[in-house]
């Protein structure tokens with residue numbers, strides 16, 4: 175039996191957005207949610223990192239302790255989980271099922287370890303890597319965002335270099351978007367998702 179809405183049921187395919195921290199994944203996701211009301215749903219991950227200013231528990235993330243997260247992982251409640259920059263992150267089965275139950279396109283914002291682990295499941299998403307034009311631009315974006323300490327910023331830059339190297343694996347992603355000009359990146363994303371968007375829009379009419 176499949177864990178998620180089966181291909182035979184013709185629901186829209188989920189979408190995995192991956193790529194270095196600071197590449198612009200959340201910015202692109204916010205634009206999709208603004209432009210396509212009710213078409214997309216966000217897979218709310220669990221994390222052990224501290225909330226940033228403005229982040230809402232249950233909307234941006236489920237903020238949990240390491241002990242809570244380990245317990246839920248041991249109980250088999252996660253599709254994938256990873257350690258990133260000193261914190262745990264993971265996608266619960268419930269997070270994806272909640273979106274799919276509404277027949278929305280489920281968006282997962284996950285790191286490259288998550289991509290590799292999702293590939294072992296029957297979720298069958300579209301895989302997209304969002305990348306910065308250069309590491310220097312990425313560093314500037316992360317500094318300007320003012321969410322990181324110097325230590326966590328350096329960890330994220332190290333992870334970014336690894337991510338960009340691993341992303342070169344042929345076939346790992348269906349699309350690589352270089353997010354230099356935001357509007358151009360957004361157009362490329364929408365073009366790739368057009369078929370799924372139309373499918374979700376059609377199901378709203380019926």
Ligand SMILES: Nc1ncnc2c1ncn2[C@@H]1O[C@H](COP(=O)(O)OP(=O)(O)OP(=O)(O)O)[C@@H](O)[C@H]1O
Nearest residue numbers: 194195196197198199200201315319353354355356
């Ligand atoms: N094309 C762009 N040009 C300039 N700035 C951008 C562009 N895209 C995103 N930004 C800015 O870069 C910063 C990082 O973007 P964002 O938070 O969306 O990255 P992210 O990939 O979601 O990061 P994380 O994985 O850490 O959540 C934000 O301040 C955002 O406003």
Ligand SMILES: Nc1nc2c(ncn2[C@@H]2O[C@H](COP(=O)(O)O)[C@@H](O)[C@H]2O)c(=O)[nH]1
Nearest residue numbers: 195219255256258263264265283284285288
């Ligand atoms: N493997 C997973 N990675 C995840 C998940 N949720 C988020 N992430 C990735 O973590 C980093 C850092 O995120 P931040 O919010 O602390 O900046 C980023 O690359 C996300 O894509 C998850 O459930 N699983």
